[in-house]
Amino acid sequence: MHGVKREQLSKDAKQRKKERDAFKISHYRQLTDSVLADKQKNIFNNDTLDETSRLLDLNPEFYTVWNYRRDIITNHVFSNLKDSQAAHTFILKELQFVGKQLKSYPKVYWIWNHRKWLIEQDDLFDLKQEMALIDKMLTMDSRNYHVWAYRRYVVGLVQDKMEHEEDIILSNREEFNYTTKLIEENISNYSAWHNRSQLLQKLLNSKTEGFEDKYSFLVKELSFLQNAYYTDPDDSAVWVYLRWLLSPFFLKDLPQDKRNSILNDQLRDIKELNESEIEDSGKPNAWCLKSISYVQKMMNQHV
Amino acid sequence: MFHLSQNVCICSTIIMSLHKELHRKYIQELDSHKDDYAYWLTEHLRMNGLYWGITALFTLKYEDTFNKEEVIDFVLSCWDDLHGGFGAFPRHDSHILSTLSAVQILKTYGQLDILPATKRDKLVTFVKGLQLKDGSFEGDRFGEVDTRFVYTGLSCLSILGELTPEVVDPAVEFIAQCSNFDGAYGMVPGAESHAAQVFVCVAALAIANRLDLVNKDMLIPWLSERQVKGGGLNGRPEKLPDVCYSWWVLSSLSILQSLYCIDQEALRQFIYTCQDAVNGGISDRPDNQTDVYHTLFGIAGLSLMGFDDLEPIDPVYCMPKRIVLTIEKYGRE
Numbered sequence: 001m002h003g004v005k006r007e008q009l010s011k012d013a014k015q016r017k018k019e020r021d022a023f024k025i026s027h028y029r030q031l032t033d034s035v036l037a038d039k040q041k042n043i044f045n046n047d048t049l050d051e052t053s054r055l056l057d058l059n060p061e062f063y064t065v066w067n068y069r070r071d072i073i074t075n076h077v078f079s080n081l082k083d084s085q086a087a088h089t090f091i092l093k094e095l096q097f098v099g100k101q102l103k104s105y106p107k108v109y110w111i112w113n114h115r116k117w118l119i120e121q122d123d124l125f126d127l128k129q130e131m132a133l134i135d136k137m138l139t140m141d142s143r144n145y146h147v148w149a150y151r152r153y154v155v156g157l158v159q160d161k162m163e164h165e166e167d168i169i170l171s172n173r174e175e176f177n178y179t180t181k182l183i184e185e186n187i188s189n190y191s192a193w194h195n196r197s198q199l200l201q202k203l204l205n206s207k208t209e210g211f212e213d214k215y216s217f218l219v220k221e222l223s224f225l226q227n228a229y230y231t232d233p234d235d236s237a238v239w240v241y242l243r244w245l246l247s248p249f250f251l252k253d254l255p256q257d258k259r260n261s262i263l264n265d266q267l268r269d270i271k272e273l274n275e276s277e278i279e280d281s282g283k284p285n286a287w288c289l290k291s292i293s294y295v296q297k298m299m300n301q302h303v
Numbered sequence: 304m305f306h307l308s309q310n311v312c313i314c315s316t317i318i319m320s321l322h323k324e325l326h327r328k329y330i331q332e333l334d335s336h337k338d339d340y341a342y343w344l345t346e347h348l349r350m351n352g353l354y355w356g357i358t359a360l361f362t363l364k365y366e367d368t369f370n371k372e373e374v375i376d377f378v379l380s381c382w383d384d385l386h387g388g389f390g391a392f393p394r395h396d397s398h399i400l401s402t403l404s405a406v407q408i409l410k411t412y413g414q415l416d417i418l419p420a421t422k423r424d425k426l427v428t429f430v431k432g433l434q435l436k437d438g439s440f441e442g443d444r445f446g447e448v449d450t451r452f453v454y455t456g457l458s459c460l461s462i463l464g465e466l467t468p469e470v471v472d473p474a475v476e477f478i479a480q481c482s483n484f485d486g487a488y489g490m491v492p493g494a495e496s497h498a499a500q501v502f503v504c505v506a507a508l509a510i511a512n513r514l515d516l517v518n519k520d521m522l523i524p525w526l527s528e529r530q531v532k533g534g535g536l537n538g539r540p541e542k543l544p545d546v547c548y549s550w551w552v553l554s555s556l557s558i559l560q561s562l563y564c565i566d567q568e569a570l571r572q573f574i575y576t577c578q579d580a581v582n583g584g585i586s587d588r589p590d591n592q593t594d595v596y597h598t599l600f601g602i603a604g605l606s607l608m609g610f611d612d613l614e615p616i617d618p619v620y621c622m623p624k625r626i627v628l629t630i631e632k633y634g635r636e
Contacts, residue, residue, distance in 0.1 A: 001594040002545070002587050006579060021340040028343050036394045059344050063443075064395040070445060113447045143542070149494050188541040194495040197484035236528060236540045244484045247521075 031055050032062075039068045044076035053097065060101050063110050070117060078121075088124040095119075099133065106137060112146050116153065127158045142182060143191050152195070169208045172199050180224075187228040190237035197244060215258050218250055222262070226269060229287075233277055239287045242266075246298055260299075267295045319575040321611045322583060326598060327365045329583030330356045333595055350381055350391040354404035355599040357411060361623050362599075362606050362614045375414050378405050386444070387425035398443045399433055402426065403455045410462050411626055427465050430456050438473030439491075449490050450481050454503035457510045458620060466633045471511045478504045479516055486521020498529055498538040502551040506619045509558050512634035519559060526556050527564035534569030535588070545587045546577045546597045549604025550621070557607050557618035567608045574601045 009017065035055050038048045052069040055062060073094070081087050098115045105111060119125050131154060137147045155175060159168050176199040182192040200221075203211040211217055222245060228238045244250075246266065251259050274288035333356060336342045345352065353374065360368045380393045381401065388397030389405035406426075409415045418426070433440045433456060440452035453474050460466045480492040481504060487496030488504035501522070508514050529536040529552045535544025536552045549570060556562050576589045577597070584593025585601035603621060606613040617627035 001592045001597070004592040006586060006590050006592045008581065018338050021338060024340045025338070025343055028340070032343075032346075040394070059347070061344075062347050063398060064347065064390065067396050067443070067445060109447070113445065116447075117445060143539070145490075145495060145497060145539075149490060152493050190540040191495050194483065194485075198493055240485050240525065240528070240540060243521075243524075249484075 028058055031058070035065060035068065039064070039071075042071075042075075044072045046076075048072055049077070056101070060105050060108050060111055066110050066114050070114070073121075084123050088122055091118050091122040091125070102137070106141065106144055107146055109146070112150060116150070119157075127154055127161075130154050138182075142186065142189050145191070148191050148195065152198075165206075169203070169206050172202050172206070173208070175199050176203060183228065187231055188235050188237050190240070193237050193241045197241070214250060214253050218245060218254075218262065221245060222266065229270075230273065233273055233285050233287060236287065239291055242291060243294055246295060248301075251298065263295055263299050267292065267299070270295065319572070319578075321575065321602070321605060322578055322580060323363050323365075323611070325580070325583030326578075326585070326602065327360065327363055327368055327583070329579075329593070330360055330595060330598065331368050346392045347395060348391055350378070350389060350401040350404045350408075352595050353377065354407050355595045357408055358616075358622060359595070359599040359602050361411060362602050362616050364612075364614050371412055371414075374408065375412065375417060378408055379417070381405065382422065384425075387422075387429035389426075396443060397429060399430065399440060399452050399455045399459070400442065402430065403459045406459050406462050407620070407622055410630075411622055413626075415463070423463070427460065427463060430459050431465075431470060434470060434474070436473075438475070438477035440474070450478060450488060450500050450507070451490070451503050453478060454507040454510075457507045461510050461633060462620070462630055464631050466510075471633065475508065475511050475513050475516070478507055482518060485525050486518040487525050496525070496539065498526070498536070498548050498551040498555070501526065501555050505555045505558050509619045510633060512632070514558070517559065519561075523556070523559060523561050523564060526552050526559075526561075530565045530570065533573055534566060534571075535573035536565070536570065543588065544573065546574055546585055546604070547587065547600040549574055550600035550607075553604050553607045554618035554621070562608065567610075571605065571608065571610055574604060577601060 031051070031054060035048070035051050038051065049069065049072045052065050052072065055065050056069070059065075073090075077090055078087060081090065095115065095118060098111060098118065101108070101111045102115070119127070119130065131151075134147060134151045134154065137144060138151070141147070155171065159171055162168050162171070176196065179192040179196040179199065182189050183196070200211075204214065204217070210220075222242075225238060225242055225245065228235070229242070232238075246263065251262075254262070270288050270291050274284055274292070277283075277285040277288060333352070357369065357374065360366060378389070381389045381391065381395065383390045383395070383397040386397035388399070388402040390396050390398065391401040391404075395401070406415070409417065433443070433452070435441060435448065438453075439448045439450075440456040441448050442452050457466065457471070457474060460470060477492075478488070481488045481490070481494070481500070483489060483496045485496050487498075488500045489495050489497060490500050494500075505514070505517060505522075508516055528540070529538070529548060531537055531544050533544065535546070536548035537544050538548050538551065553562065553565075553570075556564055574585065577586050577591075578584070578601075579586065579593045582593070583598075584595070585598040586593045587597050602613065603616050605611050606616040607618060615624040616622070617624045620627045620630070
């Protein structure tokens with residue numbers, strides 16, 4: 001139970017809830033009994049499919065019923081369809097059912113799992129269309145762990161179908177620009193910073209324009225990051241990302257003078273930011289202090 | 304050093320206490336709410352719920368609260384002979400999560416031998432059969448992959464004494480691929496770091512005796528930074544604190560022998576303020592609805608920190624330490 005307020009019901013309210021619940025319980029138990037009995041008998045038909053819809057509407061976490069539903073789809077629906085176009089039409093309808101569920105329960109693993117299974121069954125599925133749903137869901141909650149995982153999964157499927165390396169690079173660039181957009185909207189979006197770190201490694205490997213040279217890229221990225229930490233020096237996401245940019249992953253390939261200049265500049269800027277924090281609030285900023293000590297550690301490592 | 308927790312303020316110096324007796328009563332009565340709709344809506348979590356409740360009771364040193372025979376009978380009634388594992392409730396399908404909970408409950412009560420050899424063999428085949436070529440595990444036959452299931456698979460096979468290099472080596476390789484720029488771990492390769500996924504990955508590596516693969520310089524600071532104002536821990540940067548991270552974060556730090564990196568007194572206060580002082584139970588945040596999951600992870604966190612005279616809990620298996628001592632350690636002389 002996450003984020004639900006505790007309530008102390010009065011005796012009367014408790015009684016009323018009990019009466020309301022009694023009706024719901026009897027309906028739910030009857031439906032559950034019927035579905036599980038049909039499941040045990042391997043009954044795969046339109047009626048049992050509808051039955052699972054009704055039960056999953058009441059309880060989208062009932063994984064056994066999702067399993068049964070997939071068995072019905074495989075053994076009844078698909079086996080009675082004449083071609084992949086018919087399967088495609090069915091799956092679109094099924095995705096609407098799942099979409100409605102996701103609107104109410106955007107964090108239920110089992111629903112996401114079913115969606116993935118569905119699009120894997122459909123040879124004609126338009127993956128780009130799926131990106132629209134993902135964009136919309138990230139607008140509603142830009143940190144939803146499931147949506148981000150699903151986004152990377154769908155992008156992966158899209159890229160699997162690409163024949164040319166340049167198309168894959170372009171797709172990674174688009175995803176990278178998407179993280180820039182989200183970070184500009186909200187620098188605290190650690191999910192976006194994370195995805196940026198993933199894409200960055202791919203783009204650096206591909207040596208594509210703007211990413212050919214680690215040093216010039218790093219200078220640019222640090223200035224982007226600096227805007228963020230000046231905006232909100234208490235934001236943890238930014239500082240964790242900074243730690244990575246100044247880690248051996250980037251620094252090890254740079255010549256000594258460039259490495260030193262990057263670390264010296266950062267040290268100066270963070271110290272300056274900390275001074276202004278002291279002026280404003282009377283005390284140093286903990287993240288600045290940590291980062292200063294980190295930069296100093298990196299400087300010593302490379303002497 | 305980077306391990307010092309920051310931004311922590313103990314808002315009140317009042318030391319509250321753990322309402323042990325109330326929590327015992329709360330857990331004991333969980334199975335009597337049959338007139339509550341939510342009781343029926345959570346059948347699919349019953350085996351896990353039972354494991355959470357029993358582990359909380361053992362940690363509170365109230366291990367005789369439940370009738371052992373009834374518990375074992377319930378566990379055995381969830382056996383799913385078609386797939387060869389345990390479901391969360393009678394007639395529910397086998398899943399790796401409910402299967403681990405069942406095995407943990409049987410082990411905790413010293414009743415693993417109650418499984419006849421045929422079922423035990425089937426169960427080992429079921430769990431091993433869920434491992435995919437890349438070393439990951441799926442939760443059941445429908446292909447959902449998650450580092451949670453890698454931990455679950457390894458923990459289960461380890462309790463049963465069935466780990467082999469054929470299972471462990473690819474699993475370790477898969478986990479290594481799930482580490483990120485911040486030194487922490489995600490659900491699958493490429494997925495964002497999350498404290499609960501850190502626990503499953505670090506604990507799985509501990510079971511595999513491969514903690515050498517952890518990037519401690521990055522991970523330990525990241526874990527310590529999960530502590531926020533008010534003393535609670537969050538699961539990802541810039542998220543709200545939640546009692547369950549008292550387990551996911553602390554157990555990881557404990558496995559890495561770095562519990563000193565957080566302000567334990569402040570966390571203790573945060574857990575105390577999430578208790579329901581009237582009806583017992585612990586919630587995710589103060590004044591929210593309690594549940595058995597947060598009740599266990601609050602109590603387990605306190606046990607890891609050594610507070611309240613609790614039964615010591617093992618950070619890898621989330622079971623009483625003295626029971627874990629009887630599990631054969633993999634890959635160690």
